[in-house]
């Protein structure tokens with residue numbers, strides 16, 4: 001029995017699953033936490049990966065592995081392979097002004113023309129999350145660090161590279177061994193999802209020079225080998241890996257609730273949304289992955305549960321005890337600023353408070369509804385791009401909450417399916433590892449339950465849109 005490993009290095013933690021390469025049966029697994037913050041030294045990911053691997057019983061008997069990772073994080077290496085500074089993560093908003101400047105400059109001062117330029121050049125209008133804007137921030141604010149950058153890669157690229165035995169001190173030959181895949185490259189802002197080429201001019205304008213970039217390997221290509229001889233797959237951005245993990249097909253829209261809220265679908269055509277709501281990413285199979293991403297999902301639940309002094313299970317039970325519409329409370333969940341819509345400096349707000357509706361249950365319910373409604377807008381933006389939505393596949397840590405499951409079914413007004421509890425990003429990476437071993441994607445099945453539909457009421461989403469819309473006005 002050949003074994004494969006799938007790794008998910010996400011914002012909050014690192015998860016490792018070890019599966020039978022043929023049947024997909026779960027053999028063992030492990031996880032370890034990441035530090036908090038929007039700026040993290042990659043060594044912390046390596047430490048967490050090492051701990052998660054050891055908790056999963058090691059990789060000694062594994063024939064192939066792949067890494068899925070949080071997208072966009074800026075990992076800068078000097079010419080010896082040392083990390084130049086802690087990585088700025090996807091949810092770090094300090095490069096918001098750089099994003100605006102990059103758009104305006106491309107349009108000769110006109111932001112609409114600039115957005116059009118970027119959508120046709122890369123598939124995505126730059127926002128603070130993208131690696132390109134972080135590089136510009138670096139050049140403007142830390143020019144000495146910028147000058148030392150010999151190579152730029154993403155979290156999953158860097159971890160695959162370390163697993164292949166490269167790292168500090170491996171020099172320029174080491175840098176030349178960096179690899180990435182199309183899905184993660186498409187989130188950088190300096191790669192065209194449709195042509196499959198990097199944009200050196202964009203990099204030169206942002207960073208001041210063109211650093212070495214990881215070679216982009218195909219969906220079934222080998223990106224390297226561990227010193228013990230296990231094959232390393234191309235890896236993927238975490239959302240593309242999740243699409244693989246749940247086996248998303250035509251008509252499926254995946255809704256993932258982790259630190260980020262994402263809504264995405266596999267599509268045979270690239271997206272081109274000049275409004276910036278939908279990012280035109282690539283997937284991990286050679287297709288595309290139109291995606292909308294918010295900065296505020298399960299941490300809104302964490303913060304509200306902490307405020308109420310309850311566990312996450314109690315928080316969910318409280319939210320279920322309140323009526324649909326939370327007695328008139330509306331929570332706009334922009335606690336950490338927001339990316340979709342692009343409001344990096346926004347803060348959250350609570351509306352409609354009366355003496356009677358101001359209860360713990362309504363507050364918990366309003367938090368759940370606010371997060372789901374913010375993603376309903378992402379779903380609508382995907383549909384406006386021609387994505388067919390027949391059902392929602394709900395995943396991520398937040399999918400475990402029965403209140404979230406119910407609210408998704410009520411507010412999105414589509415059938416909602418919840419796969420059996422699992423790590424679907426890591427599973428997608430394991431599936432990719434199996435594909436690299438066998439030369440084709442395996443046909444692994446996963447159990448899923450459809451959420452029982454509860455009465456819905458369009459006025460809840462309409463009320464949310466009034467309050468959230470006021471931010472844009």
Ligand SMILES: Nc1ncnc2c1ncn2[C@@H]1O[C@H](COP(=O)(O)OP(=O)(O)O)[C@@H](O)[C@H]1O
Pocket residue numbers: 010011012013257258259260298299301302312313316396397398399400401
């Ligand atoms: N029962 C639950 N109810 C609500 N949220 C939950 C529950 N269990 C886990 N979570 C949420 O899952 C989140 C972590 O999800 P995960 O998908 O691993 O995040 P990330 O991929 O961003 O690291 C935590 O913030 C936590 O709030």
Ligand SMILES: O=C(CO)[C@@H](O)[C@H](O)COP(=O)(O)O
Pocket residue numbers: 010011012069070071072090129187237238239258259260261262293
């Ligand atoms: O920025 C995006 C997608 O564009 C995020 O989805 C990150 O990829 C982080 O994901 P999680 O760690 O929250 O799952």
